[in-house]
Amino acid sequence: MSQYPLREHAAEKLRAHSGRPLHEISAEAVAAGEISGADLRTHADTLRQQADIAQANGFPQLANNLLRAAELTDVPNDELLRIYDTLRPERANYSELLRLADYLEASYGARENAEFIREAAAVYRERNLLRRA
Amino acid sequence: MHRSKRFDLLAQRDINKETFVEPWPEAGLIVADSPYDPAPSLTMRDGLVQEMDGRPHEDFDALDRFIVSHALDLDIAPEAMALPAQDYARMLADINVPRATIARLVAGCTPAKLCEIMRHMSVLEMMMGLAKMRIRRRPANQAHVTNWREHPALLAADAAEAALRGFAEVETTVRVARSAPLCALAILVGTQTGRPGVLTQCSVEESLGLRLAMKGLTSYAETLSVYGTEQTFTDGDDSPWSKAFLASAYASRGVKIRFTSGTGSEALMGRAEQKSMLYLEARCLLLVKGAGSQGVQNGSISCIALPESLPGGVRAVLAENLLAAMLGLEVAAGNDALASHSSIRKTAKLMLQFIPGADFIFSGYSAIPKRDNLFGGGNFDAEDFDDYNVLQRDMQIDGGLRPIREDEALAVRKKAARAIQAVYAELGLPAISEVEVEAATVAHSSDDMPARDILPDLAAADNFLNGESDFVAVIRALQNTGFSDIADNILEMGRQRIASDYLQPSAIFDADFRVRSAINDANDYTGPGSGYRVGGQRWNDMQAIPQAQSPAGFVQPHLGSPISRLVELGAAAKGTQQEVVLALGPAFGRAMGFTIGGLAHDEVLKALLTGIAGEGGLARLVRVYHSSDCAAIGYVGARLSGSGIGIGLQSRGTAVIHQRDLAPLNNLELFPQSPSLSLETYEQIGRNAARYALGRSAQPVAVKIDNGARLRLIVKTALLHRRETDEVRPETPPQELRYDWEPAL
Known part of the structure; x- marks a missing residue:
């Protein structure tokens, strides 16, 4: 079980989405032009640790959200925005939603998100939330 | 015209500028206990829900399905539903029952059950409940900082002052959507000048909001609105699944999120389905929880005048705050939108959250004058700062703010205006002049600022949003121009994003960038001698209003x-x-x-x-x-x-x-x-x-x-x-x- 807050108790193990260790992200490194936006993004492993912490402290739904988030860390920004838009009401038909789920699972190993989207597809079909025509 | 001179005078009073209306359940104009609200029920077979709150599974709408799949703890539900509502109410008001005991059971309560619990509670008992069920031990406050000119120097200066005054979060929004990136930038630079670790957000359309967060310009978002009927939800162009996905998308970029709900929105959108506002809000809160949001801003928010037009409206708003806290959600408790013409009424209403304390007593205290408030005018604003500080001092209650001296305010305002001027120069954004910096330092409102050519700013905002430049460029710009302390603060915000500690429930940072959340600062109130107490340095700071004189001087x-x-x-x-x-x-x-x-x-x-x-x-x-x-x-x-x-x-x-x-x-x-x-x-x-x-x-x-x-x-x-x-x-x-x-x- 990770000690919370990680910034305080596990700083030496933390790394950015880019893989760069936290301790390398210094003002000097920024000034030298060595740091990019990806070096200031969270890593999937960190989100999984935070999910464990949430679960252990009685916040299971938040934990599930953080696990889905961990799967999305590798999904590029534009794609993330596109998936969100596809999930809005009446944007996609049933098979498009299933294809989206399969794609996420295959490309990013996003099993939780894929299940979540499949569940949405089933409800959308029953509740008339799929794209008409 | 009245015959009685007294009735004539009363008619002129601020309270009589309000609209008061009799309940009309068929239109959703009823705050709680609509005759059409269902009785609580939950039938399960083989671990599956057959029926909830009187509705069989086959008639479930999308919201019911989401609640059953993601929000309800079905292991606890049989025990939770069997316990009489009055027992819950008594536990909530009983200092000897700890929060965890109640939270465990509430996890298995249906929306109608939650409403039935509230039916047994007076406002005083609800306040006791909120003091105990609030998830973070120490209360805090959120500010709104906007101005109608969308002037970057004024935004930065006001954000810096808000941070100095103690706000843990600062939210901005825009008049023109395209200006969002630069407004978010100004708020970021301003807050980190005033007090390190203040979280910021820019309230805009969901996709744009996510893009700002991805650029590192904002650290939290609370625009994720949910509604209590399926049709309203769809009218809002979302489903519980799309909203939950959006929440995960934000979290994947290390951004704190909070959903928005609140009584009255469904009635306002004409889709209340004859249900009471509180019942629909209870549904919303289960959607929020099910989606995995760490918190919610509720307390009617922008619809506040609607419940306040009805009998029991202010009580119902407290009930919705309490329900959210019971469900383990961080609560930003409303008190933001203009709720009353009467200062007696608005202050009395505030007391219901101010006295027990909330994670955020305001989900947006207007730290600017009303005219500059692009959220539609704040219930409390910059002109009320001294009143608010005196209320804290009077009652020894931590309302999240502290009194500041004029010289401190001027110093951080000037520094923030200079810093945003420097960032604009380094990033090639339209120049901010010395005159604008000086004006922003002493300004109270947009009226005190020189006019600024908005078209170049908008074009620059478009380029900034679509270009590669992000908050790393901002940090470098500050380093290059002698603002290394502000640069360090923004860089630390980036490091905190990597650690993601502030994605846990009710997280804020103190001035030393230590995260304070329901994990490491959990509310442990169980009556006198426990929980958060105002004392020590904090009490000294709260007492030290600049207006206080030395007795000898009299x-x-x-x-x-x-x-x-x-x-x-x-x-x-x-x-x-x-x-x-x-x-x-x-x-x-x-x-x-x-x-x-x-x-x-x-x-x-x-x-x-x-x-x-x-x-x-x-x-x-x-x-x-x-x-x-x-x-x-x-x-x-x-x-x-x-x-x-x-x-x-x-x-x-x-x-x-x-x-x-x-x-x-x-x-x-x-x-x-x-x-x-x-x-x-x-x-x-x-x-x-x-x-x-x-x-x-x-x-x-x-x-x-x-x-x-x-x-x-x-x-x-x-x-x-x-x-x-x-x-x-x-x-x-x-x-x-x-x-x-x-x-x-």
Whole structure:
């Protein structure tokens, strides 16, 4: 079980989405032009640790959200925005939603998100939330 | 037009600018307990829900399905639903039941069950409940910072001041959507100038909001609105699944999210399905929880005037705050949108969240004037800062703010305006001039700012959003221009994003960037002696309003050198003539020289003697040492007087005409309103005393009534009296005085 807050108790193990260790992200490194936006993004492993912490402290739904988030860390920004838009009401038909789920699972190993989207597809079909025509 | 002048006046009062309406359940115009609200129920078979709140599974709408799949703890549900609602209500109000005991059971409650619990609770009991169920121990506050010019220097300066004042989160929004990236940038730079670790957000359309977060310009988002009916949800162009996905998308970029719900939105959108506002809100809160949001802003938010138009509206809003806390959600408790014209009503409403405390007492205290508030005007705004600080000081309640000095405010405002000026220059954004920096430093509102050409700003905002530049570029710009401390703060925000500790429930940062959340600062309130207590340095800071004066300062202007022509002759004897004895307090004309109204004691004596002489009376002066009490002084004078008439005079100017046959605390005329007494009044007092001494009748001296005198001067009155009491010599008898002065007649 990770000690919370990680910034305080596990700083030496933390790394950015880019893989760069936290301790390398210094003002000097920024000034030298060595740091990019990806070096200031969270890593999937960190989100999984935070999910464990949430679960252990009685916040299971938040934990599930953080696990889905961990799967999305590798999904590029534009794609993330596109998936969100596809999930809005009446944007996609049933098979498009299933294809989206399969794609996420295959490309990013996003099993939780894929299940979540499949569940949405089933409800959308029953509740008339799929794209008409 | 009323026939009664009183009803006519009442009609003009602020409270009667409000709209009040009778309930109409069919239109959703009912805050709680609609006759169409379902009774709580939950039927399960083989671990699957067959029926919830009277609706069979096959009739479930998308919201019911989401609640059953993601929000309800079905292991707890049978036990939770079997426990009577009144038992929950009693546990909530009972300090001996800890929050965890209740939270475990609430996880299995359906929306109707949650409403049934609230039905048993008074506002006072709900406040006890909120004090206990709030998930973070220490309450905090969120600010709104916007301005109608969307002026970057003013945004940065106001954000810096808001951060300095103690707000843990600062939210901005925009008049023109395209300006969002630069407004978010200004708020980021401003807050990290005022106080490191303040979280920021820019409230815009969901996709744009996510893009700003991805650029590192914002650290939290609370625009994720949910609604309590399927149709309203769809009208909002989302489903619970799309909203939950969005929440995960934000979290994947290390951004804190909070959903938005609140009573009244469904009725406002015409889709309330005859249900009460609280029932629909209970559904919303389960959607919020099911989606995995760490928190919610509720408390009716922008719809607040709708529940407040109905009976029980303010109570229902507290109920929705409490329900959210019971469900383990961080609560930003509303109090943001303009809710009332009446300052009595808006303040009374605030107390329901202010006294128990909420994770965020306001989900947006307008840290700017109303006119600049692009959220539609705040219920409390920058003009109320001092009032708010005094409320904290009065009740010893931590409302999340602290008083600041003008010089501190000016310093951070100027620094923030200079920093955003430097960032604009480095990033090639349209220049911010010295004049604009100076104006933003001292400005109260947009009106104090020079006009700015918006078109180049909008074009620059488009380029900034679509280009590669992000908050790393901002950090470098600040480093290059001598603002390395602000750069370090923004960089630390980036490191915190990597650690993601602030994605846990109810997380904020203190000034040392230590995260404080429901994980490491969990509310442990179980009655007196437990939970968050205001004390130590925090209480000192809350007390130290700049308006508070040193007590010594009240007394100093009223001291003086002794009146040289006033000489003590020895113990006073009882007189035999038809005289008026003027009895002075122990400090009069000695240790003290001026009345509370600023009249010199010497002049007061002359006025009294002139009055006595003017009626042909004789005067004798004595000093009373054994008492500083006005009645006692006057009574001594009367008893020493050959006529039986004396005037008692305290150093602060309070006077009495006494007569020896009266009881000590009775009198002929009393002049307690010393601040209003003029030299003319004292002369008239002398005249009347002389007339009494000579056996003539007298019209009581007319005194101006000043209702505010006591309110303004009570501290000074107490301290001047204390100074006179310091001069009391219990063993010293009254002394005969000589006053070397004769009235010119």
